[in-house]
Amino acid sequence: MNTDEATLGRCPDCGEPIHRARLLVEYEKDDGTVGIWAECTSCDTVVAPE
Known part of the structure; x- marks a missing residue:
């Protein structure tokens, strides 16, 4: 999982960042x-x- 506070990680399907x-x-x-x-x-x- 991404440690960036603004995002939760990336979509496993399309790769787009998912914001908090x-x-x-x-x-x-x-x-x-x-x-x-x-x-x-x-x-x-x-x-x-x-």
Whole structure:
């Protein structure tokens, strides 16, 4: 995941940066790490940013 405060990472489908404002869900995974789901405005879909 990207450490830039303004972005959450990149869309795994199109590669566009996903900005923090598009965050939908933040959750704790079974292994204790944080998972996120966000909206990609380019793909118009919900993704797990990389």
